[in-house]
Amino acid sequence: MQSPTAAREFPRPSSLTVVPGTETAQSAYPYYMQFTREDDARFWFYNSMHFPEPMSAFDMVTAEAAYCALGAANTRVHCLPTTLGIDYRILNGRVYIGGNGVTDPAEIARRTEEFKQRAFYYYENWETLYEKWRAKMLALIRDAQALPKVQLPEFEPLEHVRAGRGVASNHYLLETYQKSLEGYFRMWHHHFEFLLLGYGAYMTFFAFCKKAFPEISDQTVARMVAGMDAEIFRPDEEVRRLARRAVELDVHEHFVEGRSASDVIASLQTAGDRGSEWLAELQKSRDPWFNINVGDGFYHYHRSWNDDLSMPFAGIPGYIRLVQQGESLERPVEKLQAERRQLIADYRELLGSDEERGAYDQMITLAHRVFPYVEGHKFYCEHWYTNLFFNKIREFGALLAQHGFFADTEDVFQLTHFELESAIVDLMTSWSTGSPPRGPQYWPAKVAERRAAIKQWAQAETPPALGPVPDIIDDPAIVMLWGITRESLDTWLAAEGAVSNEIRGFAASSGVVEGPARVVRSVEEISRLKPGDILVCQVTNPTWAPIFQKIAGAVSDIGGSMSHAAIVAREYGLPAVVGTGSATSRIKDGQRIRVDGGRGVVTILQ
């Protein structure tokens, strides 16, 4: 054990080297993301929670847009007293971030006055502002949906000419691209408009509970606060609804375990009116509820249920069986609400005085007030909008591939968003001049080099943190969003080089279970899951819910006890440990493991 007071530090940024042979790929990222000598003096940590894999050049737009918006909210809009924004750097495709704390007491006092005028106004007018937020967000989604299809006809369509449009199609490529990018950056401002305030109100109640009840589990506090009708439950509820409708319409025999979604749909298309009626129901569910990504939505390859129906369809046969056994599959919302009320009342009763109970009431009231946003924003931002955005970029990829820039549509994500704009201008120019574009000579080699670099980076060692360890972590953003404390850094330092059959993470959903591990790296593999298996994956999110009925437990590399996966796992009573950092790399497929969801420990048994 390391003494927590010992002066210890992680490797300095300057001591890390770019993986040999990938220097050009590394230099593709913008200059302001590259480490410099000055960065050695600061503490950085690897943001494995949001960016667990090397980032392709385009995907870095998520870090850029998110930190631009997060920092603006903290530094300039709500003026958090003790912290400004989050700085970020990229090395070997990995995103390192560092807080920017405020330590001067006079400056903290000045910012505190600003904070109270701003943040308290938000808390006081939360419902009204949140309603406005939803309207803004839905308008933004509508704008993104209304963007024209990305295409370049050989000749300008006659109707454009006769309508006197006067602006040719190549210009609209640029406009659509810039609007897409602008919308994505704007979306992240919406994302952070309430986020820190929401988490802060929740953390206030959480910290109180931990003080009043030192051994209370994170999950219990979460259960006292979590909403019952949050958007995150909807996608899975829609799958259940579709299973119910399949039985009601008597088309359930088309859903055979293991049959692909497209085969099921083809078979329903030949099933007459009732088949068509079910497919119409499917359409209703898809828009908008299947706009949910299999992953956190930060990578272009986190596709949505709408892009790939295999996830929701994998759940339907199991639900159909439950319906046939007489289960309603409706979430017992009233019962869950009554249970939550009882839980809150029971803990309240344990408090020592009316003074404490008064404070408890004040804090939980505020936590309940902010929580619909905390739970709901992800569906609109990280899922629905992000999905629209990446698919729009994919349209540019297809067009550029068609013009010889790329061998494959997906290659577009190997360009930074600046480079992509240049490629689009290249194509626009070529379309106007009638000369061939330059890109086909230029991009394929770069794309190949960058793809190769990402493969190498994925294998390279990634220190969890860099630079000197701060005495205390007093940055509410870092504590709240990443769960990083001085104690967790000491654990990281102690864990360097340690060998153990135990993997620790966040206790997400209590219960102890043993079973064979099924290490699943992509949605295509979900058919390998058998009843009683323990799902081991990088990110568990609500999109996995339809298969929760089948498995015995879940373990993920990424996620916190308040993550949506944790909330859904608790509702299913499925033991789960999330945020282990390394489960998918340390656990081998088929190994027997024990998941202790109450303690947050996974043990490899063989």
Added chain:
Amino acid sequence: MSHGIIGWFEDVTLRDRAEVGGKGGSLGELTRAGIAVPPGFVIRTAAFEQFMHALESAAPVRTRVAALQPGDLENIRAVSGELRARVRGAALPDAMADELRAAHAALLARGAGPEIAVRSSATTEDASDASFAGLQDTFLWVTDADRMLERVRECWSSLYSVESISYRRDRGIDENVVAMAVVVQSMVDARAAGVMFTRSPTTGDKSVVTIEGAWGLGSAVVGGEVTPDRWVMGKITGEISVRDISDKHVEHRRASGGGVEHAEVPGARRTTACVSDAELEQLRQVARRIEKHYGCAQDIEWAIDTRGSLLLLQSRPETVWSARDSTPAAQTAADPLAHVMSIFGGRR
């Protein structure tokens, strides 16, 4: 209200503590609260008084103790030896012996089994829960009425042990107020037994129940002869947050012919949990009921018999954390929003 020397559990409460002792009062209280306790009765302090009165009429007892100097171990030892022998050897007054035999028969008639436990139940207020508790006696698997009478005198005589006399002399306790009640109750044929606390012994958390248990009788756990299995459960939620299953090498169990033997636990049973999750859930629920009944944190002894029934043997107020002046986690604020500054305001 005049009492006989016998008080059945269902007729006594903690308010009768001066006459039935802490243990007896607690068992009465639990019985009356509808909690499963092995049936039994308390031999009130009046019996001890009558017995001592008879004994004093032959030769002085209390004045002999009162005359001892604190720390005079040599004389304390001599007087203790003499007085204990007298208490153990003297016959009970006939009427008292008859009444006790009748109560014993009535207890057996309740069908809880032929064997009983005889336990001392102290009335001294100060430190009765802590240091003094260890100075008294419990006799298990007592097989018949004659042996019961012997054990009752044995309990009484423990008041004149060297430790007990020293303790009183050191504190200047008046010998005339010293008295003892004795609990007689059906013996639980324990498959597993232990203790539980309705607060965390380590953090004082009121939202957890800490349960410790081992195979056989609880005496092995209470006496520290075995490392018990240990669980921490959410008092409200029932979540099991700690589950330490230990190597329980020994168990206290019934010896053939009465009394207790210490038996080695064989093989895999040593590292098998002595209580199932369903039983833990029962323990949690009963802990909550008892705590609610008393309105304060409790330190509880429990047993699960060979038929799987959960029985409570003792409950007393938790003293360590209750004595600590805990600062409230937060005060009600004039502006409810002010609380968020505990997160946003910085810790410096």
